[in-house]
Structure formats: C-alpha cells, structure tokens
Amino acid sequence: MLTSNSVIEWIDVNEQTKRFERILWVSPDRKKVLLFSLSEDKANPVIVDAEELEEALSDKRAIKRTEDPFLRLNKPDPEKKKHEYSKRDFYWSLIEHMVKDEPDVFDPTLRAALIKDVVEKK
Numbered sequence: 001m002l003t004s005n006s007v008i009e010w011i012d013v014n015e016q017t018k019r020f021e022r023i024l025w026v027s028p029d030r031k032k033v034l035l036f037s038l039s040e041d042k043a044n045p046v047i048v049d050a051e052e053l054e055e056a057l058s059d060k061r062a063i064k065r066t067e068d069p070f071l072r073l074n075k076p077d078p079e080k081k082k083h084e085y086s087k088r089d090f091y092w093s094l095i096e097h098m099v100k101d102e103p104d105v106f107d108p109t110l111r112a113a114l115i116k117d118v119v120e121k122k
Contacts, residue, residue, distance in 0.1 A: 045106040
C-alpha cells in the first residue's frame with residue numbers, strides 16, 4: 001500500500017548510486033502519487049500513476065523502505081538556541097495553510113502565487 005511520507009529506493013544495476021524518492025501525497029482515489037526526489041539538489045515534485053509505482057515495487061525495480069534513512073535529519077538539535085526555534089515557528093505559521101493545500105502546493109506555478117500572497121500580507 002502506498003502511503004504519504006514513505007521512502008522509495010530505486011534499484012538500478014547499471015547505476016553506482018542509490019536513488020531515493022519520498023511519497024508526498026496520494027490522491028483520494030489512490031490513482032496518482034506525488035513523488036519528490038531525495039537524491040537531487042534541485043528537484044520538483046512529480047505526479048506518477050500509482051499503478052506504475054506499484055508495478056515497479058512488484059517487479060523489484062524499487063523497494064519501499066521500512067526504515068527512513070533520512071529520519072535523523074528531522075530530530076531536534078539540542079545545540080540550537082531557543083530563538084532559532086521561535087524563528088522557525090514564526091515562519092511556519094506564515095506558510096502552514098499553504099503547505100496543507102495539497103496537491104496545489106506541489107505545482108511550482110500555483111506555489112509561486114501562494115507565496116506571493118503570503119509575502120504581500122506580511
């Protein structure tokens with residue numbers, strides 16, 4: 001079953017590096033999946049057919065990781081000062097409503113309009 005926040009590792013015997021993608025969103029009808037590359041520096045989310053991803057998992061061209069190799073990046077850092085967390089929380093409050101607007105927030109054009117709106121209100 002495909003679920004949001006799952007990490008997919010792509011298996012390619014010809015490539016020397018591992019390629020990872022995270023499922024950001026699954027459509028309500030479960031026919032579309034939005035993936036985001038965790039391996040590229042400048043990646044944009046892409047929408048794929050859920051059936052194609054399920055096929056890749058079934059054919060062992062990809063695996064759904066049971067453990068998130070990127071989870072360590074999400075842990076609180078005790079070295080950060082309280083004001084750094086306050087600053088983060090403030091900026092999160094500005095964009096929280098926008099981030100929850102799925103799947104529109106993943107479209108660069110729509111996201112730009114949402115960001116522009118936040119900047120104008122600030």
